[in-house]
Amino acid sequence: MQRLSSMLERDAFPVRETRKGKWTAEEEFYLWNHRDVLTVEKLAARLNREQEAVVAKLQQLAKKGGISHVG
Numbered sequence: 001m002q003r004l005s006s007m008l009e010r011d012a013f014p015v016r017e018t019r020k021g022k023w024t025a026e027e028e029f030y031l032w033n034h035r036d037v038l039t040v041e042k043l044a045a046r047l048n049r050e051q052e053a054v055v056a057k058l059q060q061l062a063k064k065g066g067i068s069h070v071g
Contacts, residue, residue, distance in 0.1 A: 019048045023057060031057060032067045 023031075027047055034043060035058055044051040061067060 017048075018044075018050050018053075020053075028057070028061065028067055032061055 027049075031043060031047065031054065038046070040051050040054050040058075043049075044054045047054065049057075
C-alpha cells in the first residue's frame with residue numbers, strides 16, 4: 001500500500017528540473033515580450049527557469065535597452 005501511495009504521489013507532483021545556463025534568443029524574446037503580461041512566477045514556469053534567473057535576465061535586458069536581436 002505504501003509503495004502504491006508513493007507512486008501515485010510522485011505522479012501527481014512530478015519533480016521539475018529547471019534549465020540553467022545560457023539563454024536562447026527565443027527565450028529572451030519571449031521573456032521580453034511577455035514581461036508586462038505575465039507574472040515572474042508564470043514566466044519562470046513557462047520558460048522552465050528559476051524565478052531568480054528570470055528577474056536577473058529581465059534586469060540585464062532592461063539595462064541594455066531590451067532585445068536587439070530577433071530570431
